[in-house]
Amino acid sequence: MRSSRSSSASRSSRSSFRARAAAALIASAAVIGSLLTAGSGVAHAADTPLRDLGAARGKVIGTAVTGSRLTGTYGDLAGAQFGSLTPGNAMKWGSVEPSRGTFDWAEADRIVAFAEAHGQQVRGHTLVWHSQNPGWLTGGSWTPAELRTLLRDHIGTEAGRYKGRIAAWDVVNEPFNEDGTYRSTLWYDGLGADYIADALTWARAADPAAELYINDYNVEGVNAKSTALYNLVRSLKERGVPIDGVGLQAHLILGQVPATFQQNIQRFADLGVDVAITELDIRMTLPSDSAKLAQQKADYKAVTAACAAVARCVNLTVWGFTDSDSWVESTFPGQGAATPYDANYAPKPAYYGISEALGGTTTPPPTGACTAVYTVQSQWNTGFTGNVTLSCSGASLSSWRVTWTYGAGQRITQSWNADCAQSGAAVSCRNAAYNGGVPDGGSVSFGFNASWSGGNPVPEVTLG
Ligand code: 9MR
Numbered sequence: 001m002r003s004s005r006s007s008s009a010s011r012s013s014r015s016s017f018r019a020r021a022a023a024a025l026i027a028s029a030a031v032i033g034s035l036l037t038a039g040s041g042v043a044h045a046a047d048t049p050l051r052d053l054g055a056a057r058g059k060v061i062g063t064a065v066t067g068s069r070l071t072g073t074y075g076d077l078a079g080a081q082f083g084s085l086t087p088g089n090a091m092k093w094g095s096v097e098p099s100r101g102t103f104d105w106a107e108a109d110r111i112v113a114f115a116e117a118h119g120q121q122v123r124g125h126t127l128v129w130h131s132q133n134p135g136w137l138t139g140g141s142w143t144p145a146e147l148r149t150l151l152r153d154h155i156g157t158e159a160g161r162y163k164g165r166i167a168a169w170d171v172v173n174e175p176f177n178e179d180g181t182y183r184s185t186l187w188y189d190g191l192g193a194d195y196i197a198d199a200l201t202w203a204r205a206a207d208p209a210a211e212l213y214i215n216d217y218n219v220e221g222v223n224a225k226s227t228a229l230y231n232l233v234r235s236l237k238e239r240g241v242p243i244d245g246v247g248l249q250a251h252l253i254l255g256q257v258p259a260t261f262q263q264n265i266q267r268f269a270d271l272g273v274d275v276a277i278t279e280l281d282i283r284m285t286l287p288s289d290s291a292k293l294a295q296q297k298a299d300y301k302a303v304t305a306a307c308a309a310v311a312r313c314v315n316l317t318v319w320g321f322t323d324s325d326s327w328v329e330s331t332f333p334g335q336g337a338a339t340p341y342d343a344n345y346a347p348k349p350a351y352y353g354i355s356e357a358l359g360g361t362t363t364p365p366p367t368g369a370c371t372a373v374y375t376v377q378s379q380w381n382t383g384f385t386g387n388v389t390l391s392c393s394g395a396s397l398s399s400w401r402v403t404w405t406y407g408a409g410q411r412i413t414q415s416w417n418a419d420c421a422q423s424g425a426a427v428s429c430r431n432a433a434y435n436g437g438v439p440d441g442g443s444v445s446f447g448f449n450a451s452w453s454g455g456n457p458v459p460e461v462t463l464g
Contacts, residue, residue, distance in 0.1 A: 050351075051083035051120075053358035054316070057308055060121060060167075061354070062317035064088040064279065066325055067107035070114050073345045073460065077321065079114070084121035084167065086278070086317055087111045088327075091124055092132040093154060100136045105161065112165055121167035123278065123317060126215065127155050128199045129173040130185035138186065147190040152202050159206035168211035168315070170247055170278065171203045172196050176216055180228030196232070197241040204242040215247030215278050221258025222267070233271055247278035250303060251319065254284040254292060257299050262306035269312035277307055279319035281338035282350065283328045288337040289441035290368050290394035293349045300340065300353035308357055316354075344371040344461075368394015370438060372402045372463040376456060383413075383451050388429070388461065391443040399436040400444075403428045404459040410452045418446035 054061035062084030070078060078085065089095055090107035097103050115122045128151065142150065159169060175183055175196060182188050187195040200212050214233065219226035229246060236243045246268050258264070265275045282299045284292045307313035320326040324343035329336040340351040346369055352362045370392040377385045388402055402418075406425045420429040429446060438444050 047355065047362065048360050049081045050354055050358070050360075051081060053355060053360045054083055057358055058311070059307060059313070059358070060084045060315040061358070062086060062121070062123060062315055063321040064125075064317065064319045065111060065114075066090075066320075067110040067114075069325065070110065074322065074325070075114070077341070077345060079118040079120070081321070082120065084123055084315060084317060085111055085115045086123040086125050088125075088320065088325075089132065091158065092126060092129065093137065093158075094132045094134045096158060097154070098134055100134070103157075108162075112162060116165070121315075122162075122165060123276070123315065124159070124162065124166040124169040124210070125278075126170040126173040127158060127203060128171060128187060128195070130183065130187070131174075133186070142190065144190050147186070148195075148198070151187065151191075151195065151199065155199060155202040156206050159203050159210065163207040164209055166207060166210045168213055168245060168276065169203055169207070170215040171199050171212050172214045174216050175214065175232075176219075176225050176228050178218060178225055180224040197236060197239065200236070200242050211244040211274065212242055213245040213247045213276065213278075214243065215249060217249040217251055217279070219246075220248045220250050220252070220261050220264065220277075222260040222264045223258075226264055230267060230271070233268065233273055237272060243273060245274035245276055245314070247276050249279035249319075250277050250281075251279060252282045252299065252303070254282055254299065255295055257282075257302045261303065262309050265306060265310045265313050269310050273312070275307075275310065275313045276315035276317065277303065277313070278315070278317050280316060281319045281326060281328060283332060283335045283338040286329075286334055286336050287391070287441060287443070288393050292337075293368075293393055296337075297349035297353035300350040301357045304354045304357035318354075342369075342371055343373050346371055368392070368440070370395050370397050370400075370463060372400075372461045374404065374458055374461045376458065377447070379452075379456060382453065383449060384410075384456055385447060385449055387445055387447050388418075389443055389445040390438050390463065392438045392440055394440060396440045396442075397436070397438040399431055400438065400463060401428060401430045402461055402463055404461045406459055407457055408452065408455040410450050410456060412448050412450045415448040416446065417444075418448075420446075420448055 050061040060083040063082045064086045065078055066088055067090050087108055090111055112122050177183050182193055203212050216229055219229050233243055233246060268275050280303060282296050304316060307316045318339060320339050322341040322345055323337050323339050326339050328338040341347055370390060372388055372390045374388050377387050390400060404427050412420055412422050412427060417432055417435055418429040435444050
């Protein structure tokens, strides 16, 4: 009954979504079309969006997002391709109540409003966790009774604020250790294991329409940790505690999709709960190359196929859809490229892995691409140093030209490792005599100094 409510809500917004999706794809085609590719070319703008492929199979395909980025190409793709949004950080306790009794809902509100405007569900993340809590909470010393009241009030406040607007809440996040014992946290240590049942009960009271989940990582295959989660869910159901689903985060390593993924999803489904793959990413050792990207495609396809095969696997969410919005590189030095789109918003083979597992076709198959990424390396009151890095994967270049248009009056004063010319706002940089070649799996960078005033937004670059 619960899931039919959410799916009819998403159905009613479907037709207005289509018009917006078409417009968004036209907007993003400028970026996609700027890629140079080997072989038969790049993504075709007419490929069916993931959200539509998922909907046709009864699955919601989602992404984690950063609220402040929901404009331009990032916003176009987030709106056009995905059927649900999860705030990556904006709904965590430390984000919403940085000082006790002082709330900041701005980014969370923005994401919820964006989702509603685009006919998307919101997965709320997360009400009870051991991490990203405010300092006043973790630094305080509380009696068990005080801690319980704090938690109950927090759940009531946050889930209550968004009542009726959240499809599913990750009520409790990451309660287990790898061996299946309970993780020692503020909550477990202070309140015992029943903090989980209490949190679910309070969440149900605050928002009766939301599906309530427990979410964890390294629980994708059958192992000690996922079995502990399984036993917990079974006992909660036996006790009549409200629990509607389990979230399998799926922060995976290239080539290591657990063989028992589908079997594990199925055993939770057989308990009578929904399953969501809530935070999918698949990291690799950098730099990426065509072989790694092909393996990543196979891995994304296997994960999506495992979800597609089980009716109660209702949602598959990627933890950031672009490599420019992923937690991986800063957390695992030397690892990255974990998401389905590269940092320039070009769909990677991984994107087609998801799409193909949902019955989509790739027209024509992507064989690789070269991309250019513009960054501001340092900035002072009147000037800045910029860098552009060209990288090729599954393709190569023997010469190149990168162009962009400044939106805020920036002017290039000096460049190195490229011949740059600026006319009005338009900049064009060609390779120097010695660095026109960019091999498959390789990269070339050039730099420049420029002036700015008022603002220094990063322009979209075209490689052509
Ligand atoms: O993506 C989130 C990142 O921006 C934060 O710095 C990080 C802090 O722990 O949390 C990331 O999201 C986590 C999610 O909330 C829970 N599962 C693991 C995710 C990756 O760390």
